[in-house]
Amino acid sequence: MFCEILRAMKLISHGAAREVTGTCHELIVGNKRVLLDCGLFQGKRRESAEKNRTFTFDPKSIDAMILTHAHMDHTGRVPLLYKQGYTGPIYSTYATKDLAEVMLQDSAYIQEKDEEYMRKHGKADEATSGALYTQQDAAECMSLFVGKNYNESFDLFPGLRCTYYEAGHILGAVMVYLEIDENVLEGKPSNGSVIRFGFSGDLGRSTLPIIRDPAVFPQVDYLICESTYGDRVHDGIDTAIHRLQEIITETAARGGKVLIPAFSLERTQEIVYDLHLLWDRKEIPALPIIIDSPLASKVTEVFMKHPECFDQKMYDEFLGRAHNPFHFSLVNYTESVEESKELNNARGPMVIMAGSGMCEAGRIRHHLKNELEDPKNSVIAVGFMAAETLGQKLLDPEVTAVKIFDQMVRKKAQIHYINAYSGHADKNDLDAYISAQKGLKKLFLVHGEEKGMYALAERTVARQKIEVVMPERGKELFVV
Numbered sequence: 001m002f003c004e005i006l007r008a009m010k011l012i013s014h015g016a017a018r019e020v021t022g023t024c025h026e027l028i029v030g031n032k033r034v035l036l037d038c039g040l041f042q043g044k045r046r047e048s049a050e051k052n053r054t055f056t057f058d059p060k061s062i063d064a065m066i067l068t069h070a071h072m073d074h075t076g077r078v079p080l081l082y083k084q085g086y087t088g089p090i091y092s093t094y095a096t097k098d099l100a101e102v103m104l105q106d107s108a109y110i111q112e113k114d115e116e117y118m119r120k121h122g123k124a125d126e127a128t129s130g131a132l133y134t135q136q137d138a139a140e141c142m143s144l145f146v147g148k149n150y151n152e153s154f155d156l157f158p159g160l161r162c163t164y165y166e167a168g169h170i171l172g173a174v175m176v177y178l179e180i181d182e183n184v185l186e187g188k189p190s191n192g193s194v195i196r197f198g199f200s201g202d203l204g205r206s207t208l209p210i211i212r213d214p215a216v217f218p219q220v221d222y223l224i225c226e227s228t229y230g231d232r233v234h235d236g237i238d239t240a241i242h243r244l245q246e247i248i249t250e251t252a253a254r255g256g257k258v259l260i261p262a263f264s265l266e267r268t269q270e271i272v273y274d275l276h277l278l279w280d281r282k283e284i285p286a287l288p289i290i291i292d293s294p295l296a297s298k299v300t301e302v303f304m305k306h307p308e309c310f311d312q313k314m315y316d317e318f319l320g321r322a323h324n325p326f327h328f329s330l331v332n333y334t335e336s337v338e339e340s341k342e343l344n345n346a347r348g349p350m351v352i353m354a355g356s357g358m359c360e361a362g363r364i365r366h367h368l369k370n371e372l373e374d375p376k377n378s379v380i381a382v383g384f385m386a387a388e389t390l391g392q393k394l395l396d397p398e399v400t401a402v403k404i405f406d407q408m409v410r411k412k413a414q415i416h417y418i419n420a421y422s423g424h425a426d427k428n429d430l431d432a433y434i435s436a437q438k439g440l441k442k443l444f445l446v447h448g449e450e451k452g453m454y455a456l457a458e459r460t461v462a463r464q465k466i467e468v469v470m471p472e473r474g475k476e477l478f479v480v
């Protein structure tokens with residue numbers, strides 16, 4: 001009996017359990033505890049703040065951590081983990097390590113500024129205010145990071161081996177393959193039996209610009225899989241560049257500005273890459289393209305340091321011809337606030353891209369306030385807009401005016417949505433990924449709203465006759 005308990009393998013989802021953000025899963029094998037990601041909860045301010053502040057586990061009890069990619073909903077609580085006593089290694093690809101450094105600094109900076117603002121305006125309350133960590137915490141936790149290559153196998157401990165596979169989601173993102181030899185973990189000789197465990201991280205899509213397609217994942221016994229778009233299909237990525245071309249050309253012809261709210265990590269680089277292709281083919285007019293985001297500038301620099309993550313097309317189109325995809329004659333990266341403000345007075349056709357992606361903060365709000373009432377202008381949404389965000393209100397045809405900085409602004413500009421840039425697998429990609437696992441014994445679905453997750457679960461059970469589990473936050477589950 002004792003032996004049975006010792007050998008049990010357990011899983012506790014501390015985040016992204018029946019929701020999309022806050023990814024954090026704890027795998028317990030023998031007496032080892034391994035954390036898969038440690039992300040921020042995002043969404044409603046008070047609810048997320050409360051969930052972010054306290055861990056549903058003791059950070060000191062974790063032996064090792066694996067990070068799949070640098071998005072904040074997977075990485076954003078790492079400095080807090082460090083601050084609360086975690087001292088083990090954090091394994092990631094080299095690109096994820098460099099991106100995490102930039103993103104975590106930015107996250108800490110925003111939190112510190114936010115705290116200062118709330119205090120100054122007397123809005124501070126215990127539940128929602130106060131930075132989770134400082135820029136110093138974010139800098140210090142980087143000492144725990146251990147860089148690894150794609151397809152390189154390494155031991156977390158004797159008996160627990162990890163290999164990273166390309167996820168095709170953002171630069172540096174991986175799927176995690178674990179081989180667990182329980183005998184070796186317990187200090188005994190191996191009898192050759194190994195449990196194979198997989199974690200999809202955020203599963204990407206084929207043919208996204210810049211990065212490689214998702215790798216063929218090895219066969220596993222148990223799998224944690226994301227389910228963000230479990231019930232939806234995206235437009236083909238090849239349609240995105242044509243839509244971009246059409247909207248920019250039409251807007252420029254009537255003398256308007258094109259505003260593109262975009263995430264600083266990956267989406268901005270993808271759009272610049274496509275604009276560069278369009279300009280090389282002379283399919284867009286000569287107009288200034290302004291990247292008005294210091295964070296995007298920093299992230300773009302990290303991209304150029306990691307050519308090991310690029311796909312063949314990136315080499316064929318740009319690097320092989322000694323061209324930098326992110327710099328060409330039309331494009332300009334602003335740095336100072338003054339430069340950004342000057343754009344208000346600039347006239348004539350231009351493209352302005354700025355964060356934040358959902359228009360909840362950042363310089364894009366200033367541009368929207370100034371440009372939204374001019375029918376000559378266009379706004380192109382290129383990413384997911386969560387409920388209740390300004391971005392979502394822009395897309396809602398029922399909403400005719402939006403509030404920006406305490407001022408009502410009428411929606412006169414043309415609003416467009418290109419969903420084809422999504423970095424996530426859609427319904428069909430997820431079905432293909434799971435059905436390729438022929439010997440799967442149990443599937444854990446995470447990182448999704450219940451509607452999409454249930455749809456994916458139903459299709460999987462009907463097709464593969466396997467057990468599908470949708471973990472609840474903080475609940476201990478037996479894997480084996």
Ligand SMILES: [Zn+2]
Pocket residue numbers: 069071074169202
């Ligand atoms: Zn992601």
